[in-house]
Amino acid sequence: MALQFQSLGGRSHFSGPVRTIRCFEDNALVKSTLATPGNGAVLVVDGSGSLRTALMGDMIAASAVENGWAGVVINGAIRDREAVAELPLGVKALGSNPRKSAKAGAGETDVDLLIDGVTIRSGATIWCDPDGILVER
Template sequence: MTTATADLYDERGDELDSLALQLHDLGGRVAFDGPIRTVRCHRDNALVKSVLAAPGDGAVLVIDGGGSLASALVGDLIAASAVRNGWAGIIVHGAIRDRAALAELPLGVKALGSNPRKSAKDGLGEVDVPVTIAGVVFAPGRHVWADADGVLVER
């Protein structure tokens, strides 16, 4: 990502939504962007694991975990798989785990927080559906930009 989100908003604000939700930068890359892919799941990361195990082609996976911090939806093994498969980043409306390991990976990771508790592996949820987080719609195929200032989404 070459343009800071603040500068991008100054240039294209009427074309963008800004996520007001405050997320932590937990990956080895703070600034990242790419086309949106989505997973909606609650305390079950089987779909997250399978999506990130497929070629990412520079995409950003937005995971709507309903804001739950009760268990982690992404850990070091899943994040390492995302790196191997060419994903630019992951935005989690929920928790991650293995913070120290994620901070070492060349991957953007933003999340509400962390919890060492692992999630279920039942495969419940939906893939590539529009998800709304804090009033902002993340639709598959649209573009998302993230850096230390926050997250912008193409309308």
């Protein structure tokens, strides 16, 4: 992907099978999904590139660690970036914003995402490192 995702988590290299969420400025599905067993998966969240609100903070990221997720890729923003950087979790996002998102549960899970011209499907494999992101076709 050509988008300039920043490495914001405590792990700069991470990979695994993909789970997907599409949501806009509402992180309820992100929170509930990361509270389930991740089994080494990577959650890819298409927040439409919005930097107006954060889709994940330190508490949700800590839940991801506790539940065995390898990482989270967010086409959008996170918050609590210093605390997130201390966690053993891979995190890629476009940036950060301290503003909390809505929590209405709007969005979809396990859907095909199109981010920066790349189709990302649940079940595909994703590889992330400081140079960028690769997704299985």
